[in-house]
Amino acid sequence: MTGSRQVKDYYAILGVSPTATLAEIRVAYRERARAFHPDLNSSPEAEARFLEINEAYEILADATKRKAYDYFVSVAQREASESGEASAMPHVVTAQERGEETPGETSTVGVPPSKSPQERGRRPAPPPWAVLLIVLGICIVAAVAVGAFLSLRQPHPSGGAEAVTVSKVTTFTSPLVAPESQIVLEDDGVPLRVASPSQLEVAGLVYPVAAVIPEEGHWPVPAQDENLALWIHGTVVNYVIGLPYNPGTLAALSGLSSQDRLTLTLDSGTKLVFGLPEVVRIDPSDVSPMTQDRPGMTLAVLGGEESTRLLVRARYLPEAGSKPGETTIAGVAVRVLGSEIVEDVRPLEVDSWYVVVDYQVTNTTSSVLQPLAFDLALEDSDGYRYILNETATALGTYGKLEVALSPGETARGSAGYVIPATARFPLIWVFRPDPSLPDDMRVVLDLTSPAPAEPLPEVMLLDAFWDPARAVVVLSGQVTNNGDSLVGIERDQVKLTSPGQEYALVAATPLLPWRVQPATVQQFELQFEVPTQPEAVLRLTIAGFEFEIE
Structure with a gap:
C-alpha cells in the first residue's frame, strides 16, 4: 500500500x-x-x-x-x-x-x-529495559494466579459458615465537589451549567446542602456532619436529597402534612418550592425513588439500623417559587416582559397552540450584539424543547428582533412557538445570547394550559330512499367534530318523525351511541321502519340537527 x-x-x-x-x-x-x-x-x-x-x-x-x-x-x-x-x-x-x-x-x-x-528493511531490536519490563509483568501475573489458587484452598471457619469480606461502598470526611468534567445536561454537545442546591428548609429545620456522587445503584453514605444534607449530583428534574439520621430529622419528616411547604435554594439564588409531601417507607436497597420521570423532590433518611428507609416525595410548585427579574448572561441583560397563549388564532397543526414570549435585552458589552444569533427555546415539564416559529413570533407585541444592538443599547422583541395541546405545564423559556455558550437563562412562564374548546359537531345528510322490499327508509350521512373534545351522540338523540307519528329505528351503522374524536369524521347509515311509502314530510333529528325528507 x-x-x-x-x-x-x-x-x-x-x-x-x-x-x-x-x-x-x-x-x-x-x-x-x-x-x-x-x-x-x-x-x-x-x-x-x-x-x-x-x-x-x-x-x-x-x-x-x-x-x-x-x-x-x-x-x-x-x-x-x-x-x-x-x-x-x-x-x-x-x-x-x-x-x-x-x-x-x-x-x-x-x-x-x-x-x-x-x-x-531493518526492524530495530527492543531496548533491554523493555525486555526487563516484560519479564517483570509475567512474574506479577504468575504471583497473582498462585495467590488466587491458594485462597481457594483455605479452610472455612468453624461451624461450616463461609468467611465474607465486607467493604464500605463510599465514605468521606468532607462533602465531595462534583467534577467540572462530568456533564449533566448538554445541548448539541455544548455542556449546560446546572445550578446546584445550597440550602434546604423543611418543617422549620435548615440544612446546608453538599453534592455527592454515590456508587451506581446505591444510596450515599451519610455525612459525618449530622446537620448536612447530601444532594445526588445530576438529579435536576427530581431533586434527590439525603438527610442525616437523627431524632430531629425523623420527627420533622414524619410530621409533614399536605399543607407544608419545602424550600430548596439554589446557588443561583433561585428558590424552588415543593408541596403536597407524601411520607412513605421503602426497602433500604430500593433506589427507584432516584428516577427522573417527574418534576419534584425526594428526601431520604440516610443511615440508622431500621429495616425500612423513611422517604418523602413532594411535588414541584412553580407558582410559589421566586421569579427572577432581569438576568445578565455573557454581557447581555435580559428580562421577560410577558407571555401568553394565543387562543383566537390556531396553528395549522391539529391540537396545538401558539405561545408568545415578549422580552427585553440590553447590550452591556463593548461590542455590537447580533440578535439573530440568539438561542431562544421553549421547554415543557416533560423536557420537550420547541424551536422558534416565524408565524407565532409575528403574533407577539414586538415581533422578531433583528436589528444589531450597539454597546449600551436596549431593544425589545418577541419569540413565538407552537406547542401541542398535550404539552405539560409549566413552560420554561430558555435564553442564550450565543448557541456556543455553556450557560443559559431559564424562566418559568406564568401560563396555564388552556381549557379544551367545546364540542362543535356538524351533521350532514347525504342520501335518503325508501326500500319497499324491507319497508324501511334508509338514511346515510356523516358527523364531523370540529372541536377539541369528544362528541357523543346517544340513541335517544336520533329520531325520525312525521306529523303525529314517530318511527322505530331498526338498524344503525355503526351501532349507537357514537363517539366522534376531535378533528375526525364519522360516516353513518340509519334504517327506520316505515310500513308504507310515506306521503307526508319526514323529519330526521340527530343531536339537535333537523332535516326534512320529502
Whole structure:
C-alpha cells in the first residue's frame, strides 16, 4: 500500500495547542463557531467549516474522547516510525493543507522524514529495559494466579459458615465537589451549567446542602456532619436529597402534612418550592425513588439500623417559587416582559397552540450584539424543547428582533412557538445570547394550559330512499367534530318523525351511541321502519340537527 491514513488535526481546526486547557478550547470554539456560523457568515464554505468546528469541539471538550484521539495519533505515528512503513503512517490533515489561515497556535503533530529502503528493511531490536519490563509483568501475573489458587484452598471457619469480606461502598470526611468534567445536561454537545442546591428548609429545620456522587445503584453514605444534607449530583428534574439520621430529622419528616411547604435554594439564588409531601417507607436497597420521570423532590433518611428507609416525595410548585427579574448572561441583560397563549388564532397543526414570549435585552458589552444569533427555546415539564416559529413570533407585541444592538443599547422583541395541546405545564423559556455558550437563562412562564374548546359537531345528510322490499327508509350521512373534545351522540338523540307519528329505528351503522374524536369524521347509515311509502314530510333529528325528507 502506498496511501496514508488521513486524520483531522482537531487542534489546528480550533487553532489551539495540543496542550491547551479546556477553558482555552472553549474560548477558541466560541470564536470560531461565531465566525463561521451559517446565519452570520455568507461564505459557501461556512456551513462545512461550522460542522467541522463542532466536530473538533465535541472531541477535544470531552476528556475521554480527547485522550483517545491523542492516543490514537501518537500510537499510530510511533508504530509507523518504528516499523519504517510509510503506508502505516497516519497523515494529519492540517488547516494549512486545506488552504485555510489558522490564527494562533497550531498542532505540532507532523510526519517524520521517510526512510531509505535499507532502513525500512531493518526492524530495530527492543531496548533491554523493555525486555526487563516484560519479564517483570509475567512474574506479577504468575504471583497473582498462585495467590488466587491458594485462597481457594483455605479452610472455612468453624461451624461450616463461609468467611465474607465486607467493604464500605463510599465514605468521606468532607462533602465531595462534583467534577467540572462530568456533564449533566448538554445541548448539541455544548455542556449546560446546572445550578446546584445550597440550602434546604423543611418543617422549620435548615440544612446546608453538599453534592455527592454515590456508587451506581446505591444510596450515599451519610455525612459525618449530622446537620448536612447530601444532594445526588445530576438529579435536576427530581431533586434527590439525603438527610442525616437523627431524632430531629425523623420527627420533622414524619410530621409533614399536605399543607407544608419545602424550600430548596439554589446557588443561583433561585428558590424552588415543593408541596403536597407524601411520607412513605421503602426497602433500604430500593433506589427507584432516584428516577427522573417527574418534576419534584425526594428526601431520604440516610443511615440508622431500621429495616425500612423513611422517604418523602413532594411535588414541584412553580407558582410559589421566586421569579427572577432581569438576568445578565455573557454581557447581555435580559428580562421577560410577558407571555401568553394565543387562543383566537390556531396553528395549522391539529391540537396545538401558539405561545408568545415578549422580552427585553440590553447590550452591556463593548461590542455590537447580533440578535439573530440568539438561542431562544421553549421547554415543557416533560423536557420537550420547541424551536422558534416565524408565524407565532409575528403574533407577539414586538415581533422578531433583528436589528444589531450597539454597546449600551436596549431593544425589545418577541419569540413565538407552537406547542401541542398535550404539552405539560409549566413552560420554561430558555435564553442564550450565543448557541456556543455553556450557560443559559431559564424562566418559568406564568401560563396555564388552556381549557379544551367545546364540542362543535356538524351533521350532514347525504342520501335518503325508501326500500319497499324491507319497508324501511334508509338514511346515510356523516358527523364531523370540529372541536377539541369528544362528541357523543346517544340513541335517544336520533329520531325520525312525521306529523303525529314517530318511527322505530331498526338498524344503525355503526351501532349507537357514537363517539366522534376531535378533528375526525364519522360516516353513518340509519334504517327506520316505515310500513308504507310515506306521503307526508319526514323529519330526521340527530343531536339537535333537523332535516326534512320529502
